Amino acid sequence: VAPTANAPSDKALVPFVSVAHMMALVHRLGAETVLAELATAIEADFRRWEDFDRTPRLPAHSPQGVIELMPTTDGVHYSFKYVNGHPRNTRAGLQTVAAFGLLAEVSTGYPVLLTEMTLLTALRTAAVSAVAARHLARPDARVHALIGNGAQAEFQALAIRALTGADRLRLFDTDPTATAKVQRNLAPLGFNLTTCTSAEEAATGADIVTTVTADKRNARVLAANAVAQGQHLNAVGGDCPGKTELPPELLPRCAIFVEHPPQTRVEGEIQSLPADHPVTELWRVIAGNAPGRRSPADVTLFDSVGFSIEDFSALVWLKGRITPDLCQPLDLIADPDDPRDLWGMLMRAGPEGGTT
């Protein structure tokens, strides 16, 4: 279609994936397929980790929370995510974490995708946990303890089952209504569900223990002596300075795996450890150049904080999955016929701004 005089050209139009589009995409593909495809995309990018810019995320802290920008690039695509973390938001009926993201072409700097990322982050965070569990948990893992039954819980349960087969869930939250919500949501999906009255009870007999709580403080959501030999821990909720979930005395017992050590040492569970405490980068385990679990008795810990490369993987995956009915074109980039004539474009647009 030839553009009319003042209508934006294709170069000016950026596909936008709204929350409604994202939900429709998940329904169309199925949540487990989405999680499995995201896990595959993330593993592929982790294998080429060193191709990526590993710029630290850029946080703006306030008494109420944090707003972060998380950019990265592989030299072909550039991505960033905008994400907040405001633990008290739920009291006002708002999300603790809301996010959106952008994918751009490095060669021109032009955006090629803008998308909601609240849902996409929930999906990719769960996919990353599941990738870690697939590589670090015992191969016979079947029982998954889920401590913290908030917005991430169902995503974690489904992703870990999709990648490891762990379909027996032990649930605990300090708020029983949160646990009831997870139970209600997951009951139709074929899980074997047990609700527990303490984190320690939930962890008992579990092969995989995921902690995903939201308080912004140094918490102890699980007693150190409740962690048994052979367990794999996903510590998902502790993800910024002053916000941890596990008792520090537990950490020296664990073989610790992280995304990007300079970031995790500041933001992760290991912020309480000396700066030279040994950790293994998860990507090296996936790429096959570092060992993961060394024995069935090891306690492995994936100290997850979330890294820009995971969002990059999710955005490139999404770009390949959207169809014209699952996005809307946004007139985001001014695109004059003559690039040097921005003023002329503005003047010729007239009082209606060139809209028709």
Next chain:
Amino acid sequence: VAPTANAPSDKALVPFVSVAHMMALVHRLGAETVLAELATAIEADFRRWEDFDRTPRLPAHSPQGVIELMPTTDGVHYSFKYVNGHPRNTRAGLQTVAAFGLLAEVSTGYPVLLTEMTLLTALRTAAVSAVAARHLARPDARVHALIGNGAQAEFQALAIRALTGADRLRLFDTDPTATAKVQRNLAPLGFNLTTCTSAEEAATGADIVTTVTADKRNARVLAANAVAQGQHLNAVGGDCPGKTELPPELLPRCAIFVEHPPQTRVEGEIQSLPADHPVTELWRVIAGNAPGRRSPADVTLFDSVGFSIEDFSALVWLKGRITPDLCQPLDLIADPDDPRDLWGMLMRAGPEGGTT
């Protein structure tokens, strides 16, 4: 209007100002009014400069150009701009600089405005030059030499006239078709226009000299001996490492004013000077706690590179100026009835993603 079960609530909807909306706004208010209002907003924020986070912009460099994120906050609002700089883009019919931006509420981390910023950046960059010229040029300045007649040229001409009264324009570009374009665009607007065959000819007799060229290299767009006593220089085009416009030997003759010294020493004309060469922050002149021009014979230089606080000012100004017909609501933020029940929102949405 009460939202239906799965329709996004107001909290989820972020007003989006498209390129067409921005053009309509400029037509509605008038470009000179917009430039003058932006100048007022920028001056007000410069007066409270120390209220702002002055985090450096975050660049991703590539052989073809740069993509940058420019965040800041005053503790109440948070803003960032995404902007690229790809000098070779014009060969492909694309903008050298395209941008969009976001304003958010610090207390919740929720976005409150998403907007095109290619046009808004052109407007705010010109407004900043004009603010500098108002404070640094001789009060009797009437003649403005404009070296570089690309996409920024008309904005600079109009903003500087709006704030200083300089209505006699002397134009030069290495490409005469660019100069012809500016002449064509500005002729109806009451300027007294002279086209020149060299930068030196353009600068002769000028009170204000603006250089706004786009080559990514250390250029010498104006011979040092063409700069006369009493002139005010706006060096707008040199804005990243390796990209300067003025001959280094000119700089020691100038009283130099900058936005944020740590950034300008890396990105501005002064990258060729020793790191301790004295410069004055423009905000201090505006706030009245540092002198500007000391005598009519001074050569003053505003070494403009663009700073996040200027985008913040522009975004807050825009937020106050948009009306329902000049934006569209974007379903950017997932907003479940129960914030802990993101999964339930996703499942209840059904295959159409909750759209109606």
